[in-house]
Amino acid sequence: MAITATISVPITSPSTHRSLGSVNFFIPSSRSILASPQRTFQYPNNFRLVASSSMTTESPVKTTTSSISFLHQNETGFLHFAKYHGLGNDFVLIDNRDSSEPKISSEKAVQLCDRNFGVGADGVIFVLPGINGTDYTMRIFNSDGSEPEMCGNGVRCFAKFVSQLESLHGRHSFTIHTGAGKIVPEVLEDGNVRVDMGEPILKASDVPTKLSPNKDHAVVKSEIDVDGVIWNVTCVSMGNPHCVTFSRKGIQNLLVDELKLAEIGPKFEHHEMFPARTNTEFVQVLSDSHLKMRVWERGAGATLACGTGACATVVAAVLEGHAGRNCTVDLPGGPLQIEWKDEDNHVYMTGSADLVYYGSLPL
Numbered sequence: 001m002a003i004t005a006t007i008s009v010p011i012t013s014p015s016t017h018r019s020l021g022s023v024n025f026f027i028p029s030s031r032s033i034l035a036s037p038q039r040t041f042q043y044p045n046n047f048r049l050v051a052s053s054s055m056t057t058e059s060p061v062k063t064t065t066s067s068i069s070f071l072h073q074n075e076t077g078f079l080h081f082a083k084y085h086g087l088g089n090d091f092v093l094i095d096n097r098d099s100s101e102p103k104i105s106s107e108k109a110v111q112l113c114d115r116n117f118g119v120g121a122d123g124v125i126f127v128l129p130g131i132n133g134t135d136y137t138m139r140i141f142n143s144d145g146s147e148p149e150m151c152g153n154g155v156r157c158f159a160k161f162v163s164q165l166e167s168l169h170g171r172h173s174f175t176i177h178t179g180a181g182k183i184v185p186e187v188l189e190d191g192n193v194r195v196d197m198g199e200p201i202l203k204a205s206d207v208p209t210k211l212s213p214n215k216d217h218a219v220v221k222s223e224i225d226v227d228g229v230i231w232n233v234t235c236v237s238m239g240n241p242h243c244v245t246f247s248r249k250g251i252q253n254l255l256v257d258e259l260k261l262a263e264i265g266p267k268f269e270h271h272e273m274f275p276a277r278t279n280t281e282f283v284q285v286l287s288d289s290h291l292k293m294r295v296w297e298r299g300a301g302a303t304l305a306c307g308t309g310a311c312a313t314v315v316a317a318v319l320e321g322h323a324g325r326n327c328t329v330d331l332p333g334g335p336l337q338i339e340w341k342d343e344d345n346h347v348y349m350t351g352s353a354d355l356v357y358y359g360s361l362p363l
């Protein structure tokens with residue numbers, strides 16, 4: 001539950017010194033946070049945002065109308081957004097329910113995602129009107145401006161954002177149209193979100209990968225040469241493509257903390273065997289129900305978590321015989337609970353999604 005401890009944050013135009021609005025910071029409950037006395041944030045278009053004051057928060061307070069009204073502001077010329085994260089995989093969320101076209105371009109999304117000159121995020125997510133009988137549509141731009149089909153952590157953040165926009169309380173669920181088809185998140189009583197992520201796609205040409213299928217049209221524990229090193233990979237699509245590896249020549253169980261991700265990740269992402277590029281998960285098996293994973297994301301690089309990647313990891317672990325269908329996947333940003341159900345072949349993901357703050361930007 002978010003609270004309403006608010007720092008007064010005026011946005012002023014450097015040229016006219018005119019007030020342009022404000023940003024509210026909502027601090028997650030059960031934490032005590034001391035904001036530094038003077039913090040400066042630089043936003044695109046040379047607008048400067050200065051937060052001064054300090055505060056502590058000690059007890060959870062229910063979200064009040066001030067956060068709701070902040071989200072429903074609609075002066076023209078401003079982009080109102082919410083910043084959320086799912087285990088450190090962070091997103092700018094935009095209420096786009098009044099139009100089926102995203103309010104900002106992919107170029108603008110790249111600027112917003114910049115961690116030095118923008119808000120800083122792994123992607124920008126739009127809440128659009130539903131299509132094909134669904135309640136909402138989700139679209140997302142990666143931080144490089146490309147548009148993926150799906151985002152697991154993003155869909156949990158989307159669910160929490162929609163709950164706030166629609167003032168939904170208690171346990172509730174809705175349907176979301178995505179590039180990966182219909183996705184159904186359920187916000188639980190404890191604030192976590194459980195998502196029916198649908199069926200994994202294993203057919204090589206649909207992932208897509210040019211690696212030769214070796215098991216029922218799928219690529220399971222196949223060798224791939226990446227810059228002279230032979231890795232064993234299983235390819236899975238959760239709507240978006242994933243290449244999962246547990247081992248490479250000479251190393252049966254990867255020690256993921258030792259990997260130089262920034263060096264190896266891009267070589268997988270742009271490998272000729274992946275015509276749509278790929279997300280890559282490097283996985284260490286801790287037990288048959290506990291995996292540790294680091295990810296290099298297509299279009300975003302090394303992130304602290306990847307929901308679709310955690311789902312693909314458990315599917316690959318089952319196919320390679322490393323684990324059972326119900327696993328905890330530890331990511332750098334925290335754990336996800338993943339179940340690949342035998343009965344319906346769907347993958348279910350459960351994890352947190354948290355509000356960081358609300359903000360406004362001149363468009």
Ligand SMILES: N[C@@H](CCC[C@H](N)C(=O)O)C(=O)O
Nearest residue numbers: 148151152153240306307308
């Ligand atoms: N972090 C996301 C995946 C976002 C999309 C990905 N970078 C892609 O291009 O496929 C997740 O949590 O699933």
